[in-house]
Each structure stands twice: as structure tokens, then as C-alpha cells.
Amino acid sequence: MHLPTVQFTTAQHEFRQQVRSFLQQHVADGTFRTKCDAWLSGSDPHFSKIIGEAGLIGLTWPTQYGGQGRSSLDRYILTEELLAIGAPVAAHWIADRQTGPLLLRFGTEAQKQYYLPRIAEGICYFAIGLSEPNSGSDLASVRTRAEKVDGGWLVNGAKTWTSNAHDAHYMITLVRTGPYDPQKKHENLSQLIVDLHAPGVTITPIRYLTGEHHFNDIFFDNVFIPDDQVVGELGNGWRQGLAELAFERSGPERILSTFPLLQQAIDELKKRGDVARLAEAVTLVADVWSLRNLSIGVSKVLEEGGDVDVTAALVKSVGTKFEQKVPEIVRLLLDVYPRLDADTPLDRLLAQAMLHAPGFTIRGGTSEILAGIIAKGVVAQ
Amino acid sequence: MSEMRQMVIEVVEKMLKDHVTKEHVDALAAGKWDQQLWQLFEENGMLALATADMAESDMTDLFALYPLMGKYAAPIPFVEHTLANVLLKTVGAETYDTLTTFVLVDEWHDTLPLVPWARDASQVVVIGREKLAVFALDKATIQKSTNLASEPRDTVTFSTLEAHIEVQLTAAQYDQLRTYITMATVLKSAGAIETAVALTVQFSKEREQFGRPIHRFQMVQRHLADIAGERAIMQAAAGNLLENIVPHEVGYARIRLEQAIRIVTASAHQVHAAIGVTDEHPLNHYTRRLWAWRDELVKANEWQHMLAQHLLEQDVDIWAALTAQSNYNR
Numbered sequence: 001m002h003l004p005t006v007q008f009t010t011a012q013h014e015f016r017q018q019v020r021s022f023l024q025q026h027v028a029d030g031t032f033r034t035k036c037d038a039w040l041s042g043s044d045p046h047f048s049k050i051i052g053e054a055g056l057i058g059l060t061w062p063t064q065y066g067g068q069g070r071s072s073l074d075r076y077i078l079t080e081e082l083l084a085i086g087a088p089v090a091a092h093w094i095a096d097r098q099t100g101p102l103l104l105r106f107g108t109e110a111q112k113q114y115y116l117p118r119i120a121e122g123i124c125y126f127a128i129g130l131s132e133p134n135s136g137s138d139l140a141s142v143r144t145r146a147e148k149v150d151g152g153w154l155v156n157g158a159k160t161w162t163s164n165a166h167d168a169h170y171m172i173t174l175v176r177t178g179p180y181d182p183q184k185k186h187e188n189l190s191q192l193i194v195d196l197h198a199p200g201v202t203i204t205p206i207r208y209l210t211g212e213h214h215f216n217d218i219f220f221d222n223v224f225i226p227d228d229q230v231v232g233e234l235g236n237g238w239r240q241g242l243a244e245l246a247f248e249r250s251g252p253e254r255i256l257s258t259f260p261l262l263q264q265a266i267d268e269l270k271k272r273g274d275v276a277r278l279a280e281a282v283t284l285v286a287d288v289w290s291l292r293n294l295s296i297g298v299s300k301v302l303e304e305g306g307d308v309d310v311t312a313a314l315v316k317s318v319g320t321k322f323e324q325k326v327p328e329i330v331r332l333l334l335d336v337y338p339r340l341d342a343d344t345p346l347d348r349l350l351a352q353a354m355l356h357a358p359g360f361t362i363r364g365g366t367s368e369i370l371a372g373i374i375a376k377g378v379v380a381q
Numbered sequence: 382m383s384e385m386r387q388m389v390i391e392v393v394e395k396m397l398k399d400h401v402t403k404e405h406v407d408a409l410a411a412g413k414w415d416q417q418l419w420q421l422f423e424e425n426g427m428l429a430l431a432t433a434d435m436a437e438s439d440m441t442d443l444f445a446l447y448p449l450m451g452k453y454a455a456p457i458p459f460v461e462h463t464l465a466n467v468l469l470k471t472v473g474a475e476t477y478d479t480l481t482t483f484v485l486v487d488e489w490h491d492t493l494p495l496v497p498w499a500r501d502a503s504q505v506v507v508i509g510r511e512k513l514a515v516f517a518l519d520k521a522t523i524q525k526s527t528n529l530a531s532e533p534r535d536t537v538t539f540s541t542l543e544a545h546i547e548v549q550l551t552a553a554q555y556d557q558l559r560t561y562i563t564m565a566t567v568l569k570s571a572g573a574i575e576t577a578v579a580l581t582v583q584f585s586k587e588r589e590q591f592g593r594p595i596h597r598f599q600m601v602q603r604h605l606a607d608i609a610g611e612r613a614i615m616q617a618a619a620g621n622l623l624e625n626i627v628p629h630e631v632g633y634a635r636i637r638l639e640q641a642i643r644i645v646t647a648s649a650h651q652v653h654a655a656i657g658v659t660d661e662h663p664l665n666h667y668t669r670r671l672w673a674w675r676d677e678l679v680k681a682n683e684w685q686h687m688l689a690q691h692l693l694e695q696d697v698d699i700w701a702a703l704t705a706q707s708n709y710n711r
Binding site: 002003004005007008010013016080084259262263266270273275276278279280281282283285286287288289290291292293294297311314317318368370371372374375376377378379381 | 578582585586596599601602603605606607609610611613614616617618620621623624625630632633634636637639640682684685686688689690692693696698699700703704706
């Protein structure tokens with residue numbers, strides 16, 4: 001498919017400069033330190049509150065729900081700036097990126113009025129409960145079940161790999177609200193808002209290979225969910241959840257997770273006046289330029305309500321491969337020794353990039369699953 | 382994209398689709414000049430696109446046709462002739478209606494290697510770092526040769542180096558010419574990639590093994606996903622360059638093209654397996670062009686070096702550069 005070409009307007013360019021100055025000021029003030037993959041691993045409720053107060057969460061949402069009513073290209077710009085500088089946005093990231101749009105599209109008026117302004121303030125965080133101990137790539141096989149009881153639902157089961165659930169207040173949880181039929185796995189799935197502090201919810205960490213705490217196991221033992229916490233239509237959970245996947249897959253977070261390392265490496269090479277190695281590093285800048293064109297084109301189609309499932313899968317597949325390539329190239333261009341607690345930013349960013357890299361091509365749909373989606377898409381065209 | 386541009390693209394695509402069969406491309410390899418197709422372009426006013434008065438937007442309308450030359454492996458020097466004239470116009474020189482070609486040189490000798498279609502052309506535009514000159518080809522000795530794709534790349538020897546025109550070039554003009562030349566490489570290659578991918582997808586649907594079409598195999602799907610990704614990358618790159626010609630972006634596209642060619646040619650051949658490496662199958666018209674074009678004119682490593690110098694000398698912040706509002710050169 002041919003994607004549209006986007007030239008940012010002067011107003012959009014000015015917005016970018018505003019966001020950039022705001023973030024650079026916070027780096028200068030020591031509010032946060034630049035980090036690779038900070039959108040997943042940099043959870044900092046204090047900073048989330050700061051950018052909520054600055055009106056930078058829920059940017060595209062209607063003002064009546066605490067949003068700014070701006071365009072999705074503005075949001076694209078904001079997202080890029082947050083990632084390029086490696087700001088710690090993980091706490092509110094999923095609520096801003098997925099929960100907000102989901103509730104705006106499928107939520108009840110009461111849900112919108114209650115949750116959206118809190119999310120926009122940077123004080124209310126959501127996790128997404130999809131994967132289960134036996135449902136990874138085969139997501140539609142989820143078995144966590146909700147049984148109808150008086151006034152609501154009783155949830156039993158378990159979710160796993162849930163990012164930042166330990167910091168989140170709520171979780172959009174995909175559950176089975178009817179019988180499981182292996183032939184019709186996508187049916188009888190519903191999305192419930194689970195209060196993660198409700199009785200019967202247990203959250204235990206799955207430590208990342210660095211020992212960091214991003215992922216969690218979540219167990220539900222007769223957790224009561226009131227009827228008014230069902231999102232959208234009962235049994236329509238699969239379709240509702242899928243609608244947001246294109247946004248998740250085609251965004252700048254599939255390109256820029258290791259950008260702070262690339263920027264640092266190029267600054268180092270400039271300082272050393274090493275033209276030969278800069279000429280190697282430039283190939284990575286060419287990758288960023290190319291991937292951005294594609295990703296921005298997809299976001300433009302998404303804004304216009306177009307169908308870009310295949311292209312979005314493609315952006316993630318190519319983009320995350322590039323994210324993984326950055327540390328591999330940088331370590332060959334500079335004299336480095338990766339350590340997470342290094343004083344030199346280059347060594348620290350390299351360590352973060354390397355240790356987080358394996359996840360890039362797994363989270364949000366493995367490259368193997370994406371290859372199947374893309375291939376089927378191009379064969380069908 | 383303007384309506385005008387869209388219309389011209391449709392007209393040219395139809396001409397190529399109707400006329401260029403595999404036999405025509407094979408005929409070029411056998412050394413034949415495709416007068417019929419050239420005349421068709423001439424009669425439809427397509428050659429005049431390069432010689433008419435031209436604003437930059439008109440120039441991108443012309444450039445927008447270059448992907449089609451790759452997409453159909455057009456066996457005529459449309460890119461060479463029109464681009465040679467664009468280059469002449471860029472430096473304020475007169476254009477030519479008769480077939481014109483061009484070549485980049487490091488040093489000035491009376492022998493020029495790798496001149497595209499010199500055997501058929503009336504004059505050649507020779508571009509060096511400090512000057513551009515036009516030489517008539519009628520009295521030159523021409524030794525025929527070809528590139529990897531069997532396209533004419535002749536060696537021209539002049540008895541005297543008497544130029545029709547000579548224009549001294551500023552550094553900025555030289556960079557501009559190289560930018561346009563690079564644009565052409567990127568655009569025609571993006572077109573050839575499109576067909577190499579289309580042929581591969583088509584083949585994977587038609588070819589059956591073990592009782593099912595091969596696109597059903599996961600290992601084949603991986604190839605299809607990879608080449609679809611590269612096609613999308615280069616289409617988006619071409620689309621951006623055609624909206625707004627920003628020199629360093631042309632360089633990025635040229636650098637990224639290397640990866641696209643490597644992945645697409647390898648996977649396209651792998652999926653086609655044995656039939657794809659035969660003379661009989663059209664795939665080679667596209668993969669050989671990609672292999673030939675990537676080593677011609679302004680190469681990726683030259684851009685890498687130029688961009689690196691620029692980063693260093695101007696102390697460029699790469700994020701600021703990537704996100705700059707691209708309004709210069711307009």
C-alpha cells in the first residue's frame with residue numbers, strides 16, 4: 001500500500017520545539033536522566049505527574065475529559081520527543097496510549113468521566129492484561145474467566161508478563177465471559193476494568209534479566225468486578241482490543257527505544273573528530289530517517305481512520321530490528337564497556353540498550369507472528 | 382501529489398505496461414535500440430518535460446516518472462537523457478532535444494569510461510568537481526560495453542577535448558547536481574524493488590510444493606515479510622523525496638537503499654529458487670539492475686562520508702536535523 005507523505009506544519013514544528021525545550025529543561029534540572037527504552041522501563045510517577053500538569057497526557061482527547069483536543073500528529077511529535085530524550089514515561093504510557101483511546105471509543109460516559117481526567121493528570125495508571133501462563137503468541141486462547149453474579153462478575157485465573165502492573169491502579173483485562181470453544185477462540189472474550197487493589201488480586205514480580213521489576217504475574221481469586229466496569233460490548237473484547245494494536249505497533253516506540261544511545265555515540269564521535277567512524281554511524285541515522293517516514297505515514301492513515309494492520313506490523317518488524325542493531329554497531333565504533341551503573345553516559349546507555357534489546361522483537365507481537373501477518377497481507381493484495 | 386503529476390504518471394505507466402515485454406528488455410541485452418518506445422515517449426511529450434522551462438515542482442514531476450523506469454526495466458535512456466538536461470538547466474546551460482547522456486568524472490581525460498548509451502547519444506554532459514562540459518559524440522571513438530544488467534555503458538575516447546559548452550561549478554552547484562543524480566538512482570531502484578517484490582509474491586502464490594502454495598510455509602513468509610518491509614521503506618523514502626528535495630535526506634535514502642537492495646535481491650532469488658536464476662525468468666532484469674545501479678554514480682559510501690563531514694563541521698545535533706522543518710531548497 002502507498003502511504004501518504006507528511007510535511008509537518010509550522011505550528012506542529014513549534015509544538016515540537018516547545019516540548020523539546022520543556023524536556024531539556026527537566027534534564028538540566030536533574031528531574032530525570034536520559035535512558036534507553038524508558039517508555040517501558042522508566043516508571044516515574046513523579047515525572048508522570050509533571051507532564052500531566054503540563055497537559056502532555058491525553059493530548060488528542062476532548063477537553064471535556066481533560067484532554068487537549070489536539071491532532072494525532074501532534075501526539076506523534078510529543079511521543080517522538082519523549083522517546084528521543086529517553087524520558088521516564090512508563091508509568092502512564094499504556095493509559096495514555098491505549099486505555100484512553102479504548103475508553104473514548106467503547107467506554108460508557110461514566111467511565112470516560114471518571115478515568116480520563118485522572119489519566120490526563122498523570123495520577124492514574126493502567127496495565128493491560130492479555131498474556132496468560134499458557135497464552136502467549138496464541139493470545140486468543142485466554143482462559144481467565146468471569147462468571148456472572150449479582151451486580152457484576154467474579155474473575156478467576158491469571159495474567160502474566162504484565163508490564164508495570166505493580167505501579168498501575170487498574171488493568172484492562174481480557175477475560176472469557178462465556179464458554180471456551182477451541183474452534184471459536186475469539187468469541188466470548190470481554191474487556192473488564194479490574195481495580196488492581198481489589199480483594200483477591202495478587203501481583204508478584206517477574207524480574208527482568210537485570211533484576212529490574214517491569215513485568216508481573218497477576219492472580220485473580222474470586223475478584224468481584226461491578227457491571228459498570230465492563231468496557232464496550234460483552235463478548236466483543238477481541239475486536240475492541242485489536243483496534244488499538246495498529247497504534248501500538250506503528251508508533252515511534254518501535255524505532256526510538258535505543259535512540260539515546262545513537263545520539264550519544266554520534267556526539268562522542270564528533271568530539272573525537274572521527275570522520276571514518278561517523279560515516280559508519282550515519283547508516284543508522286539513515287535507518288531512523290527511513291523508518292520515521294513509514295511510521296509517520298501510518299499514523300496519518302490511522303488519523304484518517306484507515307486500515308493499516310499489515311503496515312503497522314511491518315513498521316514494528318523492521319523498526320525493532322533496527323533498535324536492536326544500534327548497540328551492536330555502536331560497540332564496534334567506540335571504545336566502550338557496558339555497565340548499568342557506569343558514570344559515562346555512553347557505557348550506561350549501551351548497557352541499557354543491550355540488556356533490553358531481546359525484548360524489542362518480542363513485546364507487542366513477536367517478529368515471527370508479525371511475519372505471518374505481513375506475508376498473509378501481501379499475498380492477499 | 383498534484384493531479385498533473387498523477388496524470389503524467391498514469392500515462393507513462395500505461396505506455397510502459399503496453400509496450401515493454403520481457404522480449405524488449407532482452408533485446409536491449411542483445412544490443413538493440415528500442416526506437417519504437419523512444420518515439421512513443423517523444424511523441425507523447427515526455428522527453429520535452431526535461432527541456433521545458435522548469436520550476437523545482439516541475440522537476441519533481443519529471444523525477445516522479447523515474448520509479449516507473451525501474452518498475453518496468455524500461456530499455457531506453459529516459460532517465461539519462463532527461464536528467465542530463467535537468468543538470469544542464471540547473472547550471473543555466475542550454476538543453477538538447479537530441480539524445481543526451483551524462484557521466485561523473487574525478488579527473489579530466491580524453492577517455493571516459495562507463496558512459497550510458499554513448500553509442501546512441503549525440504552528446505555527453507561531463508561533470509567534474511569544478512566544471513561541467515558538454516562534448517559531441519559524433520567524432521568520438523566508442524567502445525561498447527555494458528553494466529551488470531546489460532545496459533549500455535560505453536567507453537568514449539575523444540581525439541580532441543573541445544567542449545560545446547563549459548560551465549564552472551561552485552561547490553554548491555556540484556552538490557546540487559550530485560543530489561539530483563542520487564535522487565534518480567534512488568527512485569529508479571525503488572521501482573525495480575517494487576517489481577522484484579511483486580514477482581516474488583506472485584510466484585509464492587503460484588508455485589506449489591508438498592501440496593500447497595509455498596507462501597504457506599513460515600520460512601517463505603519470513604522472506605515475504607522482509608521484502609515487503611524493504612519495499613515499504615523505499616516507497617516511503619521516494620515519496621518523501623518527491624515532496625521536497627532536501628540534500629541530506631537524499632543521502633539518507635541512498636544509504637538506506639543499500640540495505641533494501643541486499644535484502645530484496647537475496648530473498649527474491651531465494652523464494653524463486655532455481656527458476657529465478659534463469660535467463661528465461663524476468664526476475665533477473667530487476668535484480669541485475671539493482672546490483673548494477675548501486676555501484677554507479679554517487680555511491681552510498683560517498684554520501685556516508687559527506688554526511689559525516691557535515692555532522693562534524695556544522696556540529697549537527699542529529700535529532701534536531703532529523704526533525705528540522707524541511708523548507709530550505711524551496
